[in-house]
Amino acid sequence: MMLSIENLNAYYGQAHVLKDVSINVNKGEVVVMLGPNGHGKSTLLKSLCGMVDKKQGKISYKDQDIIKLSSEKIVNMGITYIAENRELFPYMSVMENLKLGAYSKNARKYEKENLEKVFSLFPRLAQRKKQFASTMSGGEAKMLAIARGLMSNADFLAIDEPSLGLQPNLRTEVARIIKEINNQGKTILVVEQNIPQITDLADKLYVLEEGHITFEGNKDDALSNDHLKEIFLGM
């Protein structure tokens, strides 16, 4: 098991956002977490990446408990968070954003190698090395956010709503890229609304509602579940 979260509870101020959440992700899997907005999906990814202060439970990654570690330590262990709103450095070039993606100690050694990989995955970014992140279109910025995440040399990518705000053709492109990254050996936990292109990639699906995991299974299980079919898969 690469990642195992057991009975995770997380809070934002007074709000109890995650309630005894337990999930498992195996090496090489794409796991998709579905659920309505505001029910804790992003909080789950942020808790995993050390960006939520108030939390209890167990998060074990490669057999180490990481729940108390700071975000910089977690990045250095090979988990990277790719934010739904991208969180790029707006007044820096594509190249500078990418280089900062390789800030952690472990990533530094592989900076050159990863740059090449990233540019072959995103040829458009290679053409726009000097462009400021703030002047990019939504789709390009999304690609840059994913590319910056890959620069961290992570084995595990926690991707927050990659298709948010993208047109359908770009969603297909994002799904293709996630698949390709997965084929290169990365393990992926992706949080999404109901986006068929993304759910199609899933080795396993979870549903998070009001802070609880209400479903765990593969896509066939989900399709045979009337509640899920109606609410999340829109069928």
Place this chain on the structure above:
Amino acid sequence: MLIEIIDVMISGLLNGSVYALMAIGLALVYGVTKAFNFAYGSLYTMGGYFAWVFLVPLNLPGGYYTVFLTAIPFLFVVGFFLEKFLVAPLRKRSDWEMKAMMLTLGLALFLDIGYIAIFGPRLKSLPDIVEGTLAIGPLVFMKQDLVIFVLSITGLLCFAWLLNNTRVGMAVQAVAQNPAGAQIVGIPKERVFAATFAISTIMVGIGGILLSQKNFVNPQASTGIMIKAWVITAFGGMGSIKGSLYAALIIGMLEAFVGYYLGMIHIDIAVLTVLLITLAFRPQGLMGRE
């Protein structure tokens, strides 16, 4: 007439370069942490007293060389620990930027009263860094002024180099532009905050050493410096480093011309007029981002 104008411009440029060094430090801290450091002016005074202690009572060999070589690490340590032990603990609280302002305001009063308690209320004079004058054609410069100018420009260039060519510098810019993004890529934000505070303390402390030679070491200098640095950062655009550079040069020139043609007492009025006009018509400042 022309010579006169050139003379005044040069004096404006000299003051402007030191102001730039100091104001950029303040803009840096604001840009990175979004909290305003009201103790900034008192750290200027600290630079002046540091030089005085070394040069007058201790009279250490090496003169100003010794002062600068020791002042830089000293100011770094002071800034780093002030941040770490006073400001950083506030960050866990809500509304911490406001609390940080209150705290630094308290620190400013504490330091200013401390200076009087330790060194007495009278001004101290520092020896000139170099003596004599230099004539180029009809223009006559104080060598001291030239050294101040060269040193502050060197300081600015070092700072620019540090910010754009080192990992620490890039990390500082990353935190200023997007703290959440910085956390995502694994930049240790707390350490960047402390480093920023420390670097800005060096900048203002060195400014204090440079200007105190001309203006004496004054335990109550902090208010005037604080007002100037605050006007420059607001005029340039809060947190904008380039904006502060231009604003510092403009304010330096303005002071020189107003001082020469209208009289010294009008300087502060002119400077504050700039602040009010800026806030009224372009609240984001010259180069601030809305």
